[in-house]
Amino acid sequence: MTMQRRRAMSAAALTGAVALTLAACGSDDSGPTDGEAAEEVQNVLEEGGELTIWAWEPTLDQVVQDFEAEYPQVSIDLVNAGSGNDQYTALQNAISAGSGIPDLAHIEYFALSQFALSEALVDLSQFGAGELDGTYTPGPWNAVNQDGAVYGLPMDSGPMALYYNQTVFDEHGIDVPTTWDEYVQAGRDLQAADPDVYIANDTGEAGFITSLMWQAGAQPFQVEGTDVTIDFSEEATVKVAETWQQLIDEELVAPITGWTDEWYQGLADGTIATLAAGAWMPANFESGVPGASGDWRAAPLPQWREGATSSAENGGSALAIMANGENSNEALAYAFLEYANAGPGVQTKIDQGLFPGTSEHLADEEFLNAEFEYFDGQQANQVFAESAANVPEGWSYLPFQVYANSIFSDTVGQAYISGTSLTEGLQAWQDALVTFGNDQGFSVNQ
Amino acid sequence: MTTLSGPAVRSGPSVPAPRPRARRSWIGWGFMGPFMVVFALVFLAPIAYSIYLSLYRDQMVGGTSFVGLENYERAVGDPQFWSALGRVSIFLAVQVPIMLCIALLVALAIDSGRLYGKSFFRISIFLPYAVPAVVASLMWGFMYGTRFGLVGNINDAFGISLPNPLSPDLILASIGNIVTWEFVGYNMLIFYAALRVIPPSLYEAAEIDGASQRQVITAIKLPAIRGALVIATIFSIIGSFQLFNEPSILQSLAPNAITTYFTPNMYAFSLSFSGQQQNYAATVAIVMGLITMVIAYVVQLRGMRKEG
Numbered sequence: 113m114t115m116q117r118r119r120a121m122s123a124a125a126l127t128g129a130v131a132l133t134l135a136a137c138g139s140d141d142s143g144p145t146d147g148e149a150a151e152e153v154q155n156v157l158e159e160g161g162e163l164t165i166w167a168w169e170p171t172l173d174q175v176v177q178d179f180e181a182e183y184p185q186v187s188i189d190l191v192n193a194g195s196g197n198d199q200y201t202a203l204q205n206a207i208s209a210g211s212g213i214p215d216l217a218h219i220e221y222f223a224l225s226q227f228a229l230s231e232a233l234v235d236l237s238q239f240g241a242g243e244l245d246g247t248y249t250p251g252p253w254n255a256v257n258q259d260g261a262v263y264g265l266p267m268d269s270g271p272m273a274l275y276y277n278q279t280v281f282d283e284h285g286i287d288v289p290t291t292w293d294e295y296v297q298a299g300r301d302l303q304a305a306d307p308d309v310y311i312a313n314d315t316g317e318a319g320f321i322t323s324l325m326w327q328a329g330a331q332p333f334q335v336e337g338t339d340v341t342i343d344f345s346e347e348a349t350v351k352v353a354e355t356w357q358q359l360i361d362e363e364l365v366a367p368i369t370g371w372t373d374e375w376y377q378g379l380a381d382g383t384i385a386t387l388a389a390g391a392w393m394p395a396n397f398e399s400g401v402p403g404a405s406g407d408w409r410a411a412p413l414p415q416w417r418e419g420a421t422s423s424a425e426n427g428g429s430a431l432a433i434m435a436n437g438e439n440s441n442e443a444l445a446y447a448f449l450e451y452a453n454a455g456p457g458v459q460t461k462i463d464q465g466l467f468p469g470t471s472e473h474l475a476d477e478e479f480l481n482a483e484f485e486y487f488d489g490q491q492a493n494q495v496f497a498e499s500a501a502n503v504p505e506g507w508s509y510l511p512f513q514v515y516a517n518s519i520f521s522d523t524v525g526q527a528y529i530s531g532t533s534l535t536e537g538l539q540a541w542q543d544a545l546v547t548f549g550n551d552q553g554f555s556v557n558q
Numbered sequence: 559m560t561t562l563s564g565p566a567v568r569s570g571p572s573v574p575a576p577r578p579r580a581r582r583s584w585i586g587w588g589f590m591g592p593f594m595v596v597f598a599l600v601f602l603a604p605i606a607y608s609i610y611l612s613l614y615r616d617q618m619v620g621g622t623s624f625v626g627l628e629n630y631e632r633a634v635g636d637p638q639f640w641s642a643l644g645r646v647s648i649f650l651a652v653q654v655p656i657m658l659c660i661a662l663l664v665a666l667a668i669d670s671g672r673l674y675g676k677s678f679f680r681i682s683i684f685l686p687y688a689v690p691a692v693v694a695s696l697m698w699g700f701m702y703g704t705r706f707g708l709v710g711n712i713n714d715a716f717g718i719s720l721p722n723p724l725s726p727d728l729i730l731a732s733i734g735n736i737v738t739w740e741f742v743g744y745n746m747l748i749f750y751a752a753l754r755v756i757p758p759s760l761y762e763a764a765e766i767d768g769a770s771q772r773q774v775i776t777a778i779k780l781p782a783i784r785g786a787l788v789i790a791t792i793f794s795i796i797g798s799f800q801l802f803n804e805p806s807i808l809q810s811l812a813p814n815a816i817t818t819y820f821t822p823n824m825y826a827f828s829l830s831f832s833g834q835q836q837n838y839a840a841t842v843a844i845v846m847g848l849i850t851m852v853i854a855y856v857v858q859l860r861g862m863r864k865e866g
Contacts, residue, residue: 201831229618315813338619366705369813374705383705512618518818518832525814529726548833553619 153239153450156443160185163445164438166193166203167218167431169267171464175457179448186444196220200514207232207434215437215445219264220429221255222319222509222517225335227432228263229511234433236262239446247454251425251503252469256432258508259337264432265453266469268461270390271499272323272413272426273492275397279407280309280385288411292355295386295414299364302385310366311359313375313384316528318520319426320388324352326507327424328416333510340510340556342545344538351416353534360528367528380404388413390426391467391496398465398486405485410492412499423499424507428469467496474500512552516545611840618834629841638819639842643849645730646821650798653734658790660738661745666775668746669753680750684743691740695807698736699724703811724812733804741797745790752786753779788861792854799850802827822846 165176165188176188191214193202200223206212207230219227227233241262245253252266276288284305289295299311314320325332330348334341344353359365366384368374378384380403387393397408413423431453433445451457458468462479473479474497483489510516523544524537532540549556615625633639664683668676686694701708702723709720723732756778764774802823809816818828822842830839 197832204834226618368705369810372810373700374703377706515833518828521813522817522819529814551617553617 152443153447156441157183157447158185159444160187161441161444162187162189162439163216163441163448164189164191164214165216165218165431165448166191166199166214167216168192168195168199169218169429169461169466171461171466172218172267172452174464175452175460178460179451179457186448188448197514197518203227203232203434210436213434213437215434215439215441216431216449217434218267218429219432220427221252221425222513224255224263224430224432225258225509225511226514228258228261232435233263234435234442234445236265236433236446236449239443239450241265241446241450244454247471248469249471249474249500249503250505251500252428252430254505254507255425255428256430264430265449267429267431267453268392268466269469269500270392270425270427270467271496271503272327272388272390272424273393273410273495273499274386274388274413275393275408275410276386277379277382277384277404277407278409278488280382284309289414290412291418292414292416296355296358296364299359300362303362303364308383309385310364310378310383312365312386312388313368313370313378314356314359314365314528315367315369316521316525317370318517318524321352321356321524322509323424323426324356324388325349326504327413327422328352329422329504331506331508333508333513335508335511338511338554339558340549340554342510342542342549342557344535344542348416349538350535353538357527357534360534376400382407388426390428391499392427394484394486394492395465406488409487409490410495412495421498421502422504423502425503467493469500510545510549511554512545512549515548516541519544608840608844611837612844614837616834616837629838630845632838633841633845636842639822639825639845642819642822642825643846646799646801649730649734649801650795653737654791654794654798656734657738657742658745658787658794661742661790662749662787664742664746665749665753666779668750669779670771680746683746686740686742687744689740691803692807694740695736695804698732698739699808699811702732702808724808724815726812726815729805729808729812729815733801733808736804737797737801741794745794748786748790749783752783756782784861788858791857791861795854795857796850799846799853 160183163186165172167190173190176190180186180188193199193214199218203214203217203219206214213232224233237260242260244262244265245257247253248256248266249269249271251271252269256262256264256266274288280302281288284302286298286301286305287294289298295311302309302311322332325348328348328351330346330352332342332344332346332349334343343349366378368378368384375384379387379397379401382404394410398405401408412421415422431449433442433449437445452461454470458470458473462468462473468474474493480494480497481491482493484492520541523541524534526532526540527534527537546556550558612629613624613626614622615629616622664679667673668680673679689697699707704710704713704720704722704724709723712718713720721728723729723735760778760782761774764778769777800823801821805816805820806824806827809820816824818832819825823846826839826842826846829835829842833839
């Protein structure tokens with residue numbers, strides 16, 4: 113999982129009331145029909161109204177201000193209800209309670225289908241969102257577009273790159289790897305040169321390893337309605353697991369968990385030499401690892417096959433319209449959504465450091481030639497934009513990916529601390545997910 | 559009762575007896591009412607609601623359906639639940655005796671009157687209890703770090719390699735250490751308060767009889783604070799079974815060593831908030847509550863029987 117500015121869960125939030133929510137989802141799916149959609153959008157903007165948005169994306173703040181300035185009749189309440197899972201919990205509780213649901217919510221791609229499935233999200237194709245095909249790069253667009261329905265507009269995207277500490281590689285005279293086999297060898301060389309230097313940190317992260325599978329061309333999760341297939345035995349998946357297993361077995365990866373203090377220190381002092389992550393990482397480097405400014409660079413991801421150019425998405429999120437939102441003004445919500453994620457709002461967000469999912473901006477000369485001071489003047493957006501164009505199609509997440517990721521460390525994570533192998537861990541993960549999915553009424557691997 | 563009803567009958571049989579009795583009972587309800595309402599709302603309703611929830615099943619596909627006791631059947635046969643319960647049972651069997659022994663020793667030492675700077679020791683040992691559990695866990699988590707934490711610093715300074723306190727083999731002991739640090743002061747205070755109410759005349763008598771300090775402890779002090787010991791033990795049992803804050807905070811530092819079903823409470827939490835299985839989570843919570851009640855009750859019976 114991914115997320116900019118993700119914070120450790122605050123356990124203080126636990127109250128004794130473990131289960132005080134009762135499922136009572138409404139199914140009030142009314143809305144305007146196709147056709148005069150665009151005209152209606154103009155009308156509602158002049159009419160105005162109120163909107164509540166739950167989002168943790170900081171660049172959205174400016175977009176809201178600009179929007180309110182342009183359409184004075186509209187008043188928007190932007191609420192930060194927590195990042196990632198914290199927000200999904202709050203959202204799920206509001207949906208169960210049937211009140212206090214925001215009109216728009218910030219949802220990461222991997223969690224989108226979970227909310228779409230419970231009919232908590234409005235299908236945006238009724239507002240003509242289907243025509244935005246081509247506006248976005250394939251990765252983000254496929255993530256929001258499921259079975260012909262559009263469940264949100266992409267806010268940002270996370271095409272992956274390999275961030276590496278140039279100073280460390282130079283010091284030891286080691287080349288930056290271009291394949292994952294070279295990557296393993298570079299890990300060995302770095303350890304041999306200096307036992308305090310690790311090629312990467314890893315304690316097992318669902319979002320990361322599934323992205324590697326994605327890059328390798330595997331499709332472990334197949335979803336068609338409520339028919340789900342989970343299969344970690346594809347050749348590409350096995351290749352990922354076996355390659356990564358070498359790094360664990362030979363203790364080439366530092367046992368440091370991401371987003372902890374140790375992690376930031378490791379990125380700063382050269383303990384962690386590379387980091388494969390989404391294009392949202394530069395902003396985090398600048399804020400979390402200011403001391404290493406000038407040391408790091410971005411490169412294309414190492415490849416599974418020599419000479420290939422495949423990539424993957426890692427993280428990224430959309431803004432979605434909730435069914436039964438507080439102000440029940442879906443047309444106005446869509447008007448804002450289009451402004452923020454397909455219209456002028458996109459540039460506003462880019463100016464503040466967000467990596468967009470829109471093809472137009474990714475091809476923009478000014479954007480591509482922007483020099484990153486942190487990367488010592490490297491035009492890193494060119495690496496990211498190329499990565500975004502090379503994301504294999506056909507990937508999907510599970511409709512219960514939030515739960516799946518939460519039990520990742522129970523199963524696959526055991527490979528990092530015991531004699532279990534990644535392959536066995538993946539098998540245990542698969543078994544647990546098949547059981548859960550069938551219990552939840554899906555038909556998994558049947 | 560008979561002496562009261564006697565004059566009432568004699569003063570006049572025409573006065574119906576039940577009327578004043580009925581009025582009395584309503585006045586009683588008037589006093590009780592506000593309490594009963596709050597009690598029902600705050601104590602009984604959540605329990606009743608949890609029981610209600612535990613009889614249903616909510617599926618992502620298919621919605622909510624009544625399943626009777628199926629959730630309980632599942633809990634009984636759930637290896638993850640039992641492994642969680644086993645873990646807190648080991649914790650209970652090892653950590654609670656250690657913690658109570660230390661607390662008792664400290665209380666006896668402070669009560670002996672031979673300690674220089676008595677109030678300083680009392681307050682400094684009690685102080686960790688005033689630190690919120692979340693803060694304490696974060697603090698200890700930093701100290702346990704083998705790379706940048708205190709353990710790492712010690713390793714660097716002395717050129718040794720201490721075992722990693724956050725490894726799967728040691729994590730439970732590390733959590734036990736945090737909990738002991740937090741609660742020794744609290745239990746010490748319970749014991750110390752009980753020791754203070756022993757009448758000084760007993761000590762005088764013991765001195766006249768020529769009893770040694772050891773005999774004073776075993777014959778006077780320990781029997782006198784048996785009640786406090788039982789209470790502290792019951793609190794500790796409940797506390798152990800409800801273990802949550804410490805492992806939950808350390809989970810971000812040791813994600814693989816601390817599973818989502820590390821303790822029964824964490825299991826219920828992750829079922830409810832990550833798995834959206836509120837119904838099964840309620841079942842786990844109820845089963846765990848029952849087990850805790852039974853064990854606490856057995857300990858109380860045993861403690862009280864010896865006293866009598």
